[in-house]
Amino acid sequence: MFSVTGLNGASSNGSIKVKDAGLTGMITLRGDLKSPVIAKVIKIVTGTNIPDQRQCVSTSKGATAWMSPDELLVMVDYESVDATIAKMEKSLLGVHSLIVNVSDARAVFELTGGSIRDVISKGSPADMSSKILPVGEVRRTRIAQLAVAFWFTSDTTARLVCFRSVAGYVMDWLENASEKGSEVGFH
Template identity: 50%
Template sequence: MSKPISALDGASFQGFAKVEDVGLRGMITIRGDLASAGIKKAATAATGLDLPGQREVKLSGENALAWMSPDELLALVPYADVDKKIAAIDKALKGKHYLAVNVSDARAVFRVSGTGAREVIAKLSPVDMSAEAFGVGRIRRTRMAQVPAAFWIDADGAITVICFRSVAEYVFNLLKGAAAKGSEVHHLA
């Protein structure tokens, strides 16, 4: 069996913001009735985090729980823990209508950090990235240039970006171009 690696195997770029492939992240898509006690309990047990509200993400260390749509959550856990987390979700929701799927290897995760991180994302997506409009604990699922992506801001001001693995190199190059020195537009200054 081959050893798993992230989409771009740790690639990074330093411009007026730093862009880096964060490596392997465990990701579980959980679909079902988010108002049901079973889904809430299973998602909370898998991550140790409270259920997020609409367009919110809860964060703690390597774990995150993100609202993706009215019937979908994305649970982020350590990569090595995904199978046991899904087994626990399956056990907790046996007989219920739900879906829990390992999407870890189908996604790529990038981190954009530094004082220009918001500007990088603002250049690529139709989201108001001002601190007043988009703060810690908020998530957007939108387009980044021509591809779907989701992103949120961590407590330290860095932005986590998730996209499909098949477009990882394209997204990394978009982020690099937007973070290149000399391309600042000071949109958020």
């Protein structure tokens, strides 16, 4: 099977670099996050613990992001999603939970640069100060009228996830907001 991302490798190079992060395995897991069974499953598939409220934790195996009080986003290699889901479903048999492959329903952006906070601030109501949104914390909010989630992986790199159907729009938006000469210099 031949798979492409919603962005098909798009990139832009303005005040920040915006890049298609490529095929990413993403699994939505809903359930009781306090359940030790779910904690065990997460440990097995990504090597991480259940993240604290709004945190994104990662290992070399994968990453887990806290999305809501009963929802996690599990990120693994794109190729291993089906096997991971099978493993999770087997371990969670009889445990009230929901596991869905959302890899092809989302688009993932890789943002690089010193002014990511300024660029996102142009269209999002989220408080982008590093005090409120430190590295490793997930913020679900909107950019323009679209639901997005993003988190900083370091001071100058971030990941942004949106629905695949609006990937082109978000790409255009980010490209426009990071046009050279439009730097804000606030954050």
